[in-house]
Amino acid sequence: MSSKQRIEVRVNGTRYVREVEARLTLADFLRHELSLGGTHVGCEHGICGACTVLINDQSARSCLTLAVQADDCDITTVENLRNPETGALHPIQQSFVDAHGLQCGFCTPGFMMTTLELLRENPDPSDEQIKEALGGNLCRCTGYQSIMDSVRLAAQRMKSSTLG
Amino acid sequence: MAIEIHTLPEHMPNDALRYVGKPVNRVEDPALVSGTVQFIDNLSLPGMLHCAILRSPHPHARIVSVDVSAALAAEGVVAVISGEDVKRWCVPGFTAPEGWGNYCMAVDKVRFVGEPVAAVAATSRYLAEDALELLHIEYETLTPVCNPEQAMAPDAPVVFEERGTNVMLHRDYTWGEVDRVFAEADHIISRRFRWNRVGANPTETFGCICQWDLADNSLTCHGAYQTPRFMAIGRAASLQLPANRVRIVTHPQGGGFGGKGGPRGTDIAALLSRKSNGRPVKYIEDRMEYLLAGGGQSWDRYYDAALAVKADGTVTGFRVHLVDDQGAGAEGYGTISAAKPLAAFTGNYRIEAASYDLTLVATNRAPTYPYRGYGPPPHNLVLESLMDCTARELGMDPAELRRQNFIRPEQFPYTVPSGNEYDSGNYEAVLDRVLEIADYPALRARQAAARAEGRLVGIGVVGTVEPGVFDWNAYATVGVPGVGVPEGVKVGLDVFGNVSVAVGFSLQGQGQFTVAAQVVADYLGVDMAQVKISTASSDVALPHFGQGGSRLGVAVTGAILGACEKLNAMFCKVVAHVMQAPEESIVLRNGRLYRVDAPEHGMSLAEIAGLMLSRSDLLPPGVEPCPEATYVWTSPNRNAPDDQGRCRSYLTAANATHVALVEIDRDTGRTHILDYCIVDDCGTRLNPANVEGQLQGGVAQGVGAALYEEYVYNDECQPLVSTFVDYLMPTIHEVPMTRKDHIVTPSPVSPLGAKGCGEGAMHTTPATILCAINDALAPLGKEMLETPASPHRLWKLLHEDQATSA
Ligand code: FES
Ligand code: FES
Numbered sequence: 001m002s003s004k005q006r007i008e009v010r011v012n013g014t015r016y017v018r019e020v021e022a023r024l025t026l027a028d029f030l031r032h033e034l035s036l037g038g039t040h041v042g043c044e045h046g047i048c049g050a051c052t053v054l055i056n057d058q059s060a061r062s063c064l065t066l067a068v069q070a071d072d073c074d075i076t077t078v079e080n081l082r083n084p085e086t087g088a089l090h091p092i093q094q095s096f097v098d099a100h101g102l103q104c105g106f107c108t109p110g111f112m113m114t115t116l117e118l119l120r121e122n123p124d125p126s127d128e129q130i131k132e133a134l135g136g137n138l139c140r141c142t143g144y145q146s147i148m149d150s151v152r153l154a155a156q157r158m159k160s161s162t163l164g
Numbered sequence: 165m166a167i168e169i170h171t172l173p174e175h176m177p178n179d180a181l182r183y184v185g186k187p188v189n190r191v192e193d194p195a196l197v198s199g200t201v202q203f204i205d206n207l208s209l210p211g212m213l214h215c216a217i218l219r220s221p222h223p224h225a226r227i228v229s230v231d232v233s234a235a236l237a238a239e240g241v242v243a244v245i246s247g248e249d250v251k252r253w254c255v256p257g258f259t260a261p262e263g264w265g266n267y268c269m270a271v272d273k274v275r276f277v278g279e280p281v282a283a284v285a286a287t288s289r290y291l292a293e294d295a296l297e298l299l300h301i302e303y304e305t306l307t308p309v310c311n312p313e314q315a316m317a318p319d320a321p322v323v324f325e326e327r328g329t330n331v332m333l334h335r336d337y338t339w340g341e342v343d344r345v346f347a348e349a350d351h352i353i354s355r356r357f358r359w360n361r362v363g364a365n366p367t368e369t370f371g372c373i374c375q376w377d378l379a380d381n382s383l384t385c386h387g388a389y390q391t392p393r394f395m396a397i398g399r400a401a402s403l404q405l406p407a408n409r410v411r412i413v414t415h416p417q418g419g420g421f422g423g424k425g426g427p428r429g430t431d432i433a434a435l436l437s438r439k440s441n442g443r444p445v446k447y448i449e450d451r452m453e454y455l456l457a458g459g460g461q462s463w464d465r466y467y468d469a470a471l472a473v474k475a476d477g478t479v480t481g482f483r484v485h486l487v488d489d490q491g492a493g494a495e496g497y498g499t500i501s502a503a504k505p506l507a508a509f510t511g512n513y514r515i516e517a518a519s520y521d522l523t524l525v526a527t528n529r530a531p532t533y534p535y536r537g538y539g540p541p542p543h544n545l546v547l548e549s550l551m552d553c554t555a556r557e558l559g560m561d562p563a564e565l566r567r568q569n570f571i572r573p574e575q576f577p578y579t580v581p582s583g584n585e586y587d588s589g590n591y592e593a594v595l596d597r598v599l600e601i602a603d604y605p606a607l608r609a610r611q612a613a614a615r616a617e618g619r620l621v622g623i624g625v626v627g628t629v630e631p632g633v634f635d636w637n638a639y640a641t642v643g644v645p646g647v648g649v650p651e652g653v654k655v656g657l658d659v660f661g662n663v664s665v666a667v668g669f670s671l672q673g674q675g676q677f678t679v680a681a682q683v684v685a686d687y688l689g690v691d692m693a694q695v696k697i698s699t700a701s702s703d704v705a706l707p708h709f710g711q712g713g714s715r716l717g718v719a720v721t722g723a724i725l726g727a728c729e730k731l732n733a734m735f736c737k738v739v740a741h742v743m744q745a746p747e748e749s750i751v752l753r754n755g756r757l758y759r760v761d762a763p764e765h766g767m768s769l770a771e772i773a774g775l776m777l778s779r780s781d782l783l784p785p786g787v788e789p790c791p792e793a794t795y796v797w798t799s800p801n802r803n804a805p806d807d808q809g810r811c812r813s814y815l816t817a818a819n820a821t822h823v824a825l826v827e828i829d830r831d832t833g834r835t836h837i838l839d840y841c842i843v844d845d846c847g848t849r850l851n852p853a854n855v856e857g858q859l860q861g862g863v864a865q866g867v868g869a870a871l872y873e874e875y876v877y878n879d880e881c882q883p884l885v886s887t888f889v890d891y892l893m894p895t896i897h898e899v900p901m902t903r904k905d906h907i908v909t910p911s912p913v914s915p916l917g918a919k920g921c922g923e924g925a926m927h928t929t930p931a932t933i934l935c936a937i938n939d940a941l942a943p944l945g946k947e948m949l950e951t952p953a954s955p956h957r958l959w960k961l962l963h964e965d966q967a968t969s970a
Contacts, residue, residue, distance in 0.1 A: 023290065037206035038199015040418065042367040043451040047888035050367055078199035093197040097189055100853040103861065104673030105196030106203065106367040106418025134896050138888070140367050140419050141673045143860035144896040 007071040011036065012080035020067045026060075027051045029067035030077060038078035038109050042138070049137030052110040053077050059117045078109035081116070091157040092116055092150075101150030103141035111137050115151050123159050125151075167729045167795070169722050173848060173916050176687050176725075177732070177753045183682035183692055184916065187853035190678040191697065192671050201671070204371040204388050204415045205448050212373065213242055213285040213440055215433050215447040216292035218299050219457065220274035220281050223308040223528035223881035224321065227272055227281070227301060234298035235284055240291035243439040244299070245432070246282040247271040253435060257402045257427050257495050261333045261643040264324060264494035264526065268402065268431035274303070275323055275492035276530045277883055278457025280428060285436040285445050308528035308881040312466065312487045315525045323492055323526040332494055332524040335642060337506070337808050339581035340517030345481035346472045353554045354470035354483075358950040359542040361875035362868065363460035364535045365893060368418020370425040370458060371448040374433035378442045382409035383434050389414040390424050391710045392668060392702040402431055412702035416671035420711060421865070422534030425449065425459025427495065452886045459496060461875050462535035464489035465542050471550045472517075477560055479569050482510055482518040484546065489532075490524050496533035498524055499642035504539035507631035507638050507814045509582035511547050512591045513569040518581045528881045536865060537926040538713065540628070545951065548626045548931035552938060553947075562935070563604065563625040567595055570627075583810025584631065584638075586817035587911045587919075589845060591627060594821050594907055598843035599625070601905055602823040607839070610825070615943060620828040621838075622940025626932040627821035631814030632846070632920015633799055634713025638813035640805050648798040651719035652706025655684060655727040656792030659777060661770030663688060663695045667720060668708025670699045674922060675854040676711070680720050682851060683916070687728040688769060689755025707796050714920025717850060718816065719797055722915035726795030734787060735772050741784035742767070742775065800913065816911045816919035820844035820859075822932040824900075828940050833959025835871055835937060840900035846921035847911045856904065859925045864899040866929020871952050872898065 004019040011034060020029060027044075030036045030053070042050035044063045051062040054076040081090035089097065092112050102108040111134065118125060118133040125133070130151050139147060170176055173184045195201045232244040247270055256265035269280040282299050286292035309315040309323060315330035323330055346352060372387030383405060389395045392412040400407040417424065433447040454460050465488050472481030484505075490498040502522050509518055551569075555562040570591040571578050578586045607623055614621035631638075636646030654666040665680055677697040685692045700706075710716065732752045739757045740747040749759050758766025767775075773791040775782055780789050805811035825839040842859060849855045872892035876884040885891045910917025930951060937953050946961055 021290070031205070032208075036199075037203070040203065040368065041205070042369075042418070043888050045451065045887050045889070047893075048367060048451075078197075082198055089194065089197060096197050097193040100187070100190070100857055102193060102196055102673075103675070103857055104367065104417060104419040104671070105192070105201065108197055109199050112197065131896050136895075138367065138893050138895060140365060140421070140865070140893070141861045142857055143862070143864035143902075144899050145860045145901050146857060147896070148901065 005068050007068055009070050009073055009075055011075045012077060022066065022068050024067045025063055026065040026067050026070050027062035030062060036077050036079050040106050040109055042106065047138065049110040049114065050107050052113045052137065054113060054117060059114055078112060081112065091161065092154045095154035095157060096150040099146055099149040099153050101142065101147045107137060107139040111139065111147055115154060119155055119158055123155060125155060167726050169725045169915050171912060171914065171917050172910060178686050178689050179754055181686045184686045184850055185848065187851060188678065188682060188692065190675050191681050192675060192677050201416050203368060203418055204373065204386060207373060207386060209373055209375065209444040212444045212446055213287060214289040214292050215436055215445050216284050216289060216296050217280045217432060217453065218282045218296045219453070220270060220277055220279045222274055222303055222305050223277050224306040225274050225303040226306060227270060227274065228304050229302045230282060231300040232282060235295040238295040238298055240287040241284055241295045242443065243285045243436050244282060245435050245439055249435060249439065253404065254402050254431065255404060258398050259494035260497045260499045261494055264332050266493045266495060268428045276457060276528050278530055280432060283432045283436060285440050310877065310879060310881040311527060312489050312525040315527050323528060330526045332490060332526055333499060333642065334523045337520040339519065339808060342481055342483060342517040342519045345517045346483065349472035349480060350475040351473040351554065351557060352470055353473060353550050353557060355550060355553060355949055357467040357469065357546050357549065359463055359465040359545065360951060361461045361464045362535065362873045363462050363875065364421035364423025365460055366419030366421055366424060369449040369451060369454045370429050372430050372433055373444050373446045374430060374437050375444040376434055376438040376442055381405065382411065384411045384413065385430050385434065386413045386415060387426065387430065388417040388424060389426060390417065390420045390672065391712060393705065393708055395426060396702040398427055399430055399434070402427065403434055408703070414670040414699060420672045421536040422538060422712065423460040423462060425533065451888065455886050455891055456883055457530040459533035461491065461530050462532050463501065463542050464491070464529065464532060467546045469546045469550060471554055473554050477558055477565050477568050479513055479515050479554065480517065482515050482547065484520050486522045488522065488524050489527050489529060491527055491529040491531040493526065493531045495531050497644065498532055500639045500644060501534060501539035503639050503642045503809065505543040506582040506809050507584045508540065508580065508629040508817065510580050511544065512566065512571060512627045512629055512819060514571050516581065529877055536862065537923045540927045541869065541930050544628045544927050545931040545934055548935055549938065549949070552935045556942060563595065563599060566625065566627060567592060583805065584814060585812045586629065587815065587913050588909045589817060589819050590907065590909050591819055594819060594843050594845050595627060597905055597907060598821045598823050598841050601843065601903055602839065602841040604823065607825050620830060620940040622826050622936040622938065624824040624932040624936030624939060625821065626928055626935055627819060628924065628928045630714060630818040630820070630920065630924035630927055632714040632818050633718045633815035633914065634715050635799055635802050635813050637802055637805055637811045641809040647802050647804055649709050649715065650707035650796045650798050651723050652708050652794060652796035653720065653723040653727055654706065654792060654794045655724060655731060657769055657773040659770060659774040661690065661694065661768060661773065663690055665695065665697045665724065666700045666705070667697060668700060668705035669710035669716065672711050674711065674717065674858065675851060676716050676720055679717050679850050679854065680724055683721050683724045684728065687725065690769065706794055714922040718914050718918050718920055721850065721918060722797035723795050725915050726797055727793040730793035730795060734793065737784055737787060738772055738776060739767050742782055816847065816914050818844065818846035818919040818921055818924055820924050820928055822928045824932045824936040826933065826936040826940060828937060828958055830962055833955040833962060835953060835958065837900040840902045842902050842904045843906060844924060845907045845909050846924065847909060847914065847919040848917035849908065850916065850918050855921050858922050859904065860902060862923065862925025863902055863929050864894050865926050867899055867933065868894045869951060870930040870933035872954060874952050874954065
């Protein structure tokens with residue numbers, strides 16, 4: 001049961017080489033082996049989206065992904081959003097703060113990573129497109145309205161910052 | 165010294181409030197969006213073990229034997245516990261009603277599917293779960309009781325043998341001349357309702373790390389705890405430790421809504437630590453455990469209720485008969501949820517008499533727990549649905565029928581028949597405003613046009629009162645005695661004029677740290693950035709309760725104001741002494757203490773704090789070198805109940821009216837919410853963005869309860885729900901983006917005039933949606949009186965005639 005495999009991953013730009021059990025989930029690997037606790041786990045069966053990370057720039061459920069499947073991949077987690085030098089929040093983070101897009105904040109990393117993917121692919125999404133993108137993430141606190149507002153605000157800010 | 169707690173923001177010693185009443189950004193959020201908050205599963209302690217729990221597959225069975233030997237020998241396993249250990253070391257947990265409790269783990273028999281039977285502590289969670297497969301439990305199955313009807317049948321198997329019956333509690337309340345008003349009524353409108361189990365499902369499940377110090381015989385529990393002190397007392401009792409030897413360190417929580425569980429998981433992890441020679445043991449509940457038997461199932465109810473109505477539409481009486489399936493034990497304090505409706509039994513209306521016959525029954529379903537709203541959501545659904553049935557029978561507009569029966573503004577403070585006193589309100593203004601923003605006549609026109617096309621479109625207009633700021637006295641007649649709920653804070657200043665506030669609770673999502681920071685910053689006239697709020701562990705915190713009962717925002721505000729008043733008095737004394745001026749001539753205003761007669765002579769807060777801490781020679785006699793103050797707030801003017809449960813219980817009475825427009829798809833039975841408007845009045849809005857978040861979040865949970873969520877059990881009492889594929893949580897596609905407005909009637913009795921506002925939307929939304937559905941069904945002569953009004957249930961109702969005629 002504990003036959004281990006060697007994997008090499010780049011997480012938020014840092015290269016890690018680790019021996020892991022084949023059954024170890026990527027969520028557990030990130031959270032408990034690499035101490036990146038910002039990726040949360042709400043269901044471990046692929047429904048809530050709290051564990052969403054980007055694997056090679058595509059959003060993925062880290063609870064349904066095994067660490068060994070991420071071998072040789074680039075992984076981005078919520079910890080990568082802040083500017084590491086200045087500590088300044090990413091426009092998506094700042095928009096969630098400003099538009100009150102969170103309450104307990106447990107679902108928020110998942111929503112923000114999903115938003116990051118959305119806005120990279122579609123900088124000017126319609127409300128319907130936002131809903132489509134966020135439809136796989138559960139939030140038990142906010143009732144989603146302020147999350148919609150946050151994503152709209154983030155889109156607006158990111159657009160104007162690339163224009164400006 | 166009597167401390168006066170200000171009941172309006174403008175009473176604070178500050179000419180230009182910068183924070184209170186404004187939608188300021190939350191102090192909680194930068195860390196939350198950064199992913200750096202220490203939710204419990206982000207914490208590891210040296211030498212920590214991981215717990216996995218084996219759970220019963222049977223709803224009712226005798227445990228014949230438990231063999232743990234193979235599991236104990238497995239890789240990484242350090243300790244295993246089962247009923248034997250629990251029987252030796254524990255007593256059953258607290259319950260209400262008393263005496264219907266389980267041990268944290270099954271002893272001799274199991275009473276529900278998912279009940280813990282044994283648990284393993286191993287060096288990793290993976291290894292702990294592997295070891296569960298090596299545990300051998302032999303069961304002898306018993307006949308389960310699956311619902312109250314079976315449970316109350318003669319010769320029914322009993323869930324708790326020592327009780328000899330499955331009826332936990334029966335109470336019959338009568339308020340006013342109910343028989344007379346029903347005898348004199350022109351119409352009696354009665355219906356039966358069924359509310360199926362739903363529950364909290366916070367996105368983070370319960371988790372804890374427990375460490376039993378064998379030398380000191382003390383226990384420290386880090387975890388996702390909603391009510392830390394209460395939890396500490398409960399653990400001390402069940403684990404048979406002195407209460408001052410249990411320390412609860414509560415961490416930020418990924419939501420709670422009352423249904424976070426905790427006692428069982430904590431006790432199990434604690435016992436494993438005890439058996440592992442004091443190593444810390446972490447238990448993180450997974451979602452399947454939560455759905456099966458965590459603290460997340462609530463309100464399994466059968467109602468039979470009636471209104472007495474005069475020919476002109478005046479409602480004079482309300483009778484409710486409730487049978488509540490509590491499941492296998494009262495560990496979730498089910499009596500509270502059954503008794504809470506007493507605080508606002510007759511809603512917004514001048515109903516003169518009422519009665520409430522309630523029976524709590526034990527079955528072999530999982531024990532029920534609190535959930536946001538704690539009882540009124542089903543109760544209001546019953547009352548408001550009956551109001552709509554009345555309007556239909558009398559041919560009246562449902563909004564106008566309500567208006568006619570409203571308590572009027574000049575009648576406050578208003579004592580309802582069930583005893584509570586509503587502090588203030590203006591229900592008609594709320595109704596008018598919501599009908600205006602919804603454009604009610606246009607909605608009705610839209611409905612008429614849709615009906616003409618054969619579409620099933622309906623409107624719900626529902627108003628409720630939200631009892632806010634709970635008090636134990638509301639539950640005294642059902643076994644939870646007490647008057648008052650303390651909430652304590654400590655406010656202190658450092659030599660630089662920064663302000664530290666220690667509270668007894670942690671983050672859960674409602675933003676109380678922000679509210680605390682807003683209030684203290686405005687009172688003391690400092691920048692919010694200078695304020696730091698922290699959580700004290702239960703052993704050193706002042707008496708507190710924490711989140712619960714739409715109370716904490718108001719309670720923490722009261723506590724902060726009290727502490728600030730004490731600081732104010734103390735600082736005036738110090739400044740007067742230093743300036744050799746009379747004490748009465750010194751005031752605190754806009755962050756500075758000065759002489760009223762010579763405002764240029766004053767001191768800053770930093771100067772005062774510095775002086776107090778480092779110049780004892782300048783302090784007046786009797787003043788300690790401590791620029792800190794504590795205050796423990798509880799609702800003023802509460803009293804003990806009479807034998808019918810009547811008392812001034814919840815301090816505030818917020819209210820709201822919701823308007824929903826829905827359409828039922830005939831082919832799928834699915835209800836689409838086409839429009840949703842809310843106007844509410846929760847008095848002073850300390851942080852309007854927080855309030856809005858509470859409202860919208862409550863709407864989402866209400867939509868879930870009304871349309872999708874249900875803990876389904878089959879005929880053998882087996883739960884059919886164990887994942888989010890079966891338990892349907894509303895997503896962004898199901899929750900309406902509501903249109904909102906509010907009016908403000910400040911509470912004359914609460915700190916800064918704020919009213920509890922955490923539960924009102926959950927109190928109102930299920931009723932609003934169900935009323936709209938029944939309005940849509942009205943042309944067909946059909947009624948849906950069961951929740952959730954799921955697509956499946958509605959489809960069956962719409963197509964039942966075809967089924968019978970076929
Ligand atoms: S934890 Fe991965 S989807 Fe819920
Ligand atoms: S903010 Fe709590 S689950 Fe989304």
